Amino acid sequence: MKDQLLSLFEQAIAQLKTDKVVPVEHEVNVQFERTRQKDHGDFATNVAMTLAKPARRNPRELAELIVAALPQDSLITKVDIAGPGFINLFLAQDARYSVLSTVFAQGDVYGLGEPNSKQKIMVEFVSANPTGPLHVGHGRGAAYGDALARILTAAGNTVEREYYVNDAGRQMDILAVSVWIRYLQANDVAIELPDNCYKGDYVVGMGQQLQQQHGATYLVPSEQLEQACAGLELEEALDAIISLAKNQLGTEGFDVFFALALNSILDDIRQDLSEFGVDYDTWFSERSLFDSGKIQRAIEKLKASGDVYDKDGALWFKTTDYGDEKDRVVVRDNGQPTYFASDIAYHMDKLERGFDLAINVWGSDHHGYIPRVKASLQALGLDSDKLKVLLVQFAVLYRGGEKVGMSTRSGEFVTLRELRDEVGSDAARFFYAQRKSEQHMDFDLDLAKSQSNDNPMYYVQYAHARICRIFDTAAEREIDTSDIANANFAELDSDHESTLLTLLQRFPEIVQTAANNYEPHQITYYLRDLATAFHSYYNTVKFLEAETAQRNAMLALSHACRQVLKNGLGIIGVGAPNSM
């Protein structure tokens, strides 16, 4: 549609160039937009305004010249010049009806791009540390990342979803020790769980499970623990307990706790996300980067390129050469690589896997981290533009007007599962997907739970279910709907009908812009608009009681609406029920 209009305007402007109204060398970029108001026609363009200066004419005068030079075409019935120099285009009715045939012909793929016709894209999202269940804060990243992946797929890209598992580092040792202490408690050892351990109930359960499996095999007297921590500050005491556990239990013994904690939490996360409608292609282990030597390889490459230097016994990466605020440590003075070292290797590996684009969906608290990751890719000779980091603002949770804490260690948080149980996965997804990712967001748990019916998702689904009901009733009344695709669409001449036709026509454009801008919320707003237009239409007339020709045309339009509602809901990962 837009392409046709574009070619008409390009012809007109070429004409103006030969007439020397517009400087020949001036590059002209014609842009069309859907109008907001009906009396502005279907499309509008501002070319006359953008060309006014180079052509040294006032915009309205220029608009008249453009319109005069516009070739005749059956697509357009009327052209207006309005306001400061907008050119408004009114489409012919036939052009509006064509969308119905298209929807009938394409069905479930209407609005979607040619599959696998574009880029190969990886979307990495959630990637929460496997130290506890996902909380509602992760829910936003999950809903956003998955909707984004679906939208990019819908737009014609080939998409892989990846979860980066941070299964290395001190946090995991703390988790293992937390489980161990709960295990000791289950064995009636008199010991308190330190404040800086993981305090969630799930840790208690894991301790009890290991107590049942292994009995007293891994006991250490509480006096030894007290002795190890004596006189130490909180974090240092915790490190002392970790060393003690590793020494006393040995690598294998410690790994019993470590492995159980990691595996059961990861299983829980995987299942949780799957029930949320989010399934990954790959779960990428941070530890595998050590085992495969990729971290070592990345460091060697940086050494070879001269981007690292020694200072204070540690190995530093000169990220300031690439615009970072300060240089960063890659290998600590104790020989241990930092988390940053893992991330360098991880992102190197990611780009080497051959994606045209790698998208990271990160919580906004990681924004300071972007320059150094980009720096590392550049230093490694990779194209850092292929990495796109999208930030998702954390939702601030409220319960009873009070802010709710979200710390995993303290154990005070609302889990994603809890939210799903209360409001349902679909409603939760829709709620999250409604918000632009960088927008700060207040999440009132009481509201989300108690008034789940106010979720706009139900409004959209209801439109879908209503249409299904119409067809069910038609079948009960033995009304033949098998040939509605060939109805006389010219019957559809009311305002409601033309609004709906325009909306249906816009759907493919919405999918593309949502994909180009990484904005799933555009789909939700579009669906709400479509549902509103349909509900309104529904209330004006009884479809099944109209005379045959009109009835079939209205049913055709309804069918197309149902199809697009279904396709759109699918794109954000929400179901389209046939009845409610």
Next chain:
RNA sequence: GUGCCCGUAGCUCAACUGGAUAGAGCAACGGCCUUCUAAGCCGUAGGUUACAGGUUCGAGUCCUGUCGGGCGCGCCA
């Protein structure tokens, strides 16, 4: 202190990425069920887009400053 993000109706958010008279949903008020689902429809009310300048045909959107909020600024992950 400094860097990034944000500030739009009473509340939660949009605004086609610089376009025409800033729009929805909750909440409030008034109407509409004997008919294909009232989880719906129709209407009323609600705004100096935090504030002050600037850029241009045109600014909620871009630039500068001020105020207010969130986050970051580790040899943590």
